[in-house]
Amino acid sequence: MSEHDESFAYQNFDTILRQMMQELGVSRMVTNYRIKAEPDAPYFLISLRLGKARASIKVSDMALVDASPDGGKITITDENWAPALLTRLWQQYGRDAVEQLTRYEIIVHGATPEALSSMELDPGEELRNHVLDAVWRIFPEGFKVRHNLVDDQVMTILGTEHDLKEEWIKIAEDLHEEMHHVKEED
């Protein structure tokens, strides 16, 4: 334990995590969290219990899909999904096959309209990235050596300045396990 009283730091980290999540629009995504820091060791540990993301959505629910001479044409109607759609199309068909005509119109060469309509977009991945972004933003900048424990429900990140010790990893694992059993926002 640190010989100094670090209550200010805990309170401050609590505030900045809340503000950061609000800024990135992921407050509802995180249902509970714990921050443990031992500046004397030193390590910094943060564990987040993740809530459920929006249900996945079909491309046909957020865009109109038509046939085009050499593939399918997508006209986006709900722009909120556009970044996720583009990423997904690039992953599946490659950047060369995806041609963005305007802000709302995309032509996918070599894809059938049926395949495009039934494609599903999962918002979970994108939100997880936002949560991760919030964590990087509050994590002490010098603590570059990191150890991550991530599953569908809990994300635990441990960081330090030099070598990671087994005992800290154990503390992180215990906290990770504990977070699976905590109630929402206690």
Next chain:
Amino acid sequence: MYEVLLFDGGVYKINELYELIEDVGGFVIQKTQVQVQITVTLAIPEEERPAIEAKTVELGGKLIDVPLAGTEIAVVAPTLGRHHMPHPTCDIAEQLRRAGAITVVMGLARGKGRRTAQISADEKAVIEEYDAAVFVLGNFKDCILEHKVKLFEDLEVPVVAVCGPEIDDLPSCEGLVCGVGRKVERMRREEEIHKLEEVGTTIEEVVRQKRKELDEDPLFVHPAEIKDRIAELEEVQRSLRPAPIVLHLDGLRVKIPYAEWKDQIAAVEVYGRRLGDIADISDSRLGGSTLIRIKTRAEVESG
């Protein structure tokens, strides 16, 4: 001792104010005119303030205290990363500018972390060019007391440390303000504004102390007296930088290249002497600037 004030008013009969300032032995540091409105930063002997106040009332202007006018202060954060910047570093810098200081915000190259936090000799030399430095530190008491304090322990300029946790005593600094810490948004709540004011008053106290020390062994001339003469140099007039000449407590920073202009600057005449004889002129660590440190009266007379 000189007192620095800001006159805020109209241009009507402003020459009367300039004449009075000259009569009482003061100087105009800076004039900023916007159409018919003008703000004048002036330095006068403190016992002459009532005369200036009376003239201000006569001209229908306002006289504002700018205790930090004529100083250049560095606000230093451990890094330029979003963990330390822009809040609250920029808020503190703005607070100091409101009190009349010229500020520079600086991030260290390797100031992050705990044991890994360090400051290079170059960075120290840059900070030494300013009248005072504010170090904006973080949340952990352990980290500040054991490690971050090393960042400023060798600095000769007065340092004010700003940090999160309540600390009774921090070595190597002339002032300490606690209760700020890391922020992810601007400091605009009431208690945060009070904190900014506290930082402002702490710096003012540090600057006042430094002024007092300078008064014990007074400078040969006040920096503001040299400013007017240097402002006549062609290169300074051509300079597009917002403040081509910046006053320090014991000299000036002229933002023209040292290598090309050192001889012309040294040749400027001040009360019958060459500037080169009554001041040390050197190259600034910040590119394209020249530093002038005025010698004390004793130094000039004995030399």
